Amino acid sequence: MRNLTLSKMIDIPPVWLLGMCSLAWFQSRHFDYGLSIDGAFTDLLSGLLIGAGLILMLLAVSEMRKQRTTVIPHLEAQKLVSTGIFKRSRNPIYLGDVLLLSGLILRWDAVLALPLIPVFFSILERRFIIPEENRLRVAFRMEFAKYCQRVRRWV
Incomplete structure (x- = not known):
C-alpha cells in the first residue's frame, strides 16, 4: 500500500461498514425497546440483500x-474499469456495502438502526465516491466523462 498513511489505511469503506454493522448489532441486542419488523418477509429480504451485496462486491x-x-x-x-459489473454501476462495491448493511439490519431486527443506512450512504458518497470520481476525472478526462454519461453512479 504505497503512499498511504495509517489514517488513510483505516479510513476505508470496510472499516466504516464494520462500524455501522457493530452499531446495528449492538442496538438490536441492547436497545430494542420492543420494536420489531421480524417475519418471513424480512428474513427473505435480508437474505436477498446480503447475498446481492456480497455478489456485487465479488464481481x-x-x-x-x-x-x-x-x-x-x-x-x-x-x-478506468468500465467492463463487467461496472457497465451497470460506477460504484458496485459501495452499493454492495449498502445492501449488506441493510440486509444485516433486517436480519438482526435492528429497527432503530435503520437510519444508519442513509448515514452510511452519505459517508460513502462524501468521503470516498466524490474524491474518487474527481481523481478519475483528472486522470481519464474524456473517457471518464463518457463513462459517466453511460453509467449511473449507483444503479
Whole structure:
C-alpha cells in the first residue's frame, strides 16, 4: 500500500461498514425497546440483500483485479474499469456495502438502526465516491466523462 498513511489505511469503506454493522448489532441486542419488523418477509429480504451485496462486491473486485487496478479508494487507479459489473454501476462495491448493511439490519431486527443506512450512504458518497470520481476525472478526462454519461453512479 504505497503512499498511504495509517489514517488513510483505516479510513476505508470496510472499516466504516464494520462500524455501522457493530452499531446495528449492538442496538438490536441492547436497545430494542420492543420494536420489531421480524417475519418471513424480512428474513427473505435480508437474505436477498446480503447475498446481492456480497455478489456485487465479488464481481467488482474480480473485475478490478482482472483489469489490474486498485480497489483501495485512496490510491490512484491505473485504469478506468468500465467492463463487467461496472457497465451497470460506477460504484458496485459501495452499493454492495449498502445492501449488506441493510440486509444485516433486517436480519438482526435492528429497527432503530435503520437510519444508519442513509448515514452510511452519505459517508460513502462524501468521503470516498466524490474524491474518487474527481481523481478519475483528472486522470481519464474524456473517457471518464463518457463513462459517466453511460453509467449511473449507483444503479
